[in-house]
């Protein structure tokens with residue numbers, strides 16, 4: 001199994017992504033490190049703990065940052081997409097396990113040491129926790145086997161015309177991450193917007209008999225990131241599932257190596273853009289694999305298998 005830490009801001013698509021990742025049994029989920037993002041930290045923290053126990057993961061949950069590094073004064077949650085509590089109409093049974101006694105960044109470092117170079121991190125929220133870990137432990141990039149995110153975009157944005165939400169919430173954290181020496185396997189909007197799951201397919205999943213069907217139905221109902229897919233069918237974009245696919249089965253995705261620069265300055269437009277350069281050079285080193293496409297048939301089969309797993 002792949003030893004993994006999930007850094008996230010649950011968030012409905014984060015919750016579904018965790019449900020999916022756990023169901024594959026390919027991961028040893030060592031911990032979850034919630035950060036402020038889709039909703040305020042008090043909600044992402046509770047949701048991470050409740051979800052971990054509800055799904056039977058029962059891993060440590062180490063609390064992360066309550067605010068972005070510098071742009072704390074302009075941070076606004078995305079409650080319109082995820083509901084005020086972050087899981088739409090869903091209320092999970094309250095967690096019983098205690099909170100991990102150290103903050104996210106120390107937990108990440110400890111696990112990196114324990115795993116002896118094998119630790120993988122998937123980040124599906126703003127990159128604040130990861131940036132703090134990198135600032136505090138600059139040797140971390142060499143200690144991590146793989147780093148995967150949902151965030152950024154090499155085409156269009158969703159939080160402004162060029163910026164994706166996770167990146168825009170903490171642009172400076174993203175800048176630290178892209179300059180850290182980590183190779184970022186990036187599921188940006190350029191790919192996630194092509195991976196919508198048709199609402200009728202999701203309704204079928206929720207109707208299959210399983211112990212998660214009511215929760216899944218509630219999450220799908222509460223999630224407001226719904227757009228027509230490539231065939232014009234209304235679909236929910238479960239952005240945060242996509243970085244996990246590259247780990248579950250590398251053949252499920254295609255990607256292009258590139259260099260990403262963060263636009264942290266411009267107030268003229270472009271603020272928060274992840275600017276790609278596909279010509280790798282000394283000045284523009286390979287710091288990103290930009291995921292281009294997903295095998296939708298395999299992805300949808302994984303979703304069916306997920307519900308069967310929770311029967």
Ligand code: BDR
Nearest residue numbers: 011013014124165166239
């Ligand atoms: C990303 O932002 C959040 O709303 C989602 O959880 C996802 O991680 C999509 O831009």
Ligand code: CA
Nearest residue numbers: 011014124125
């Ligand atoms: Ca997220």
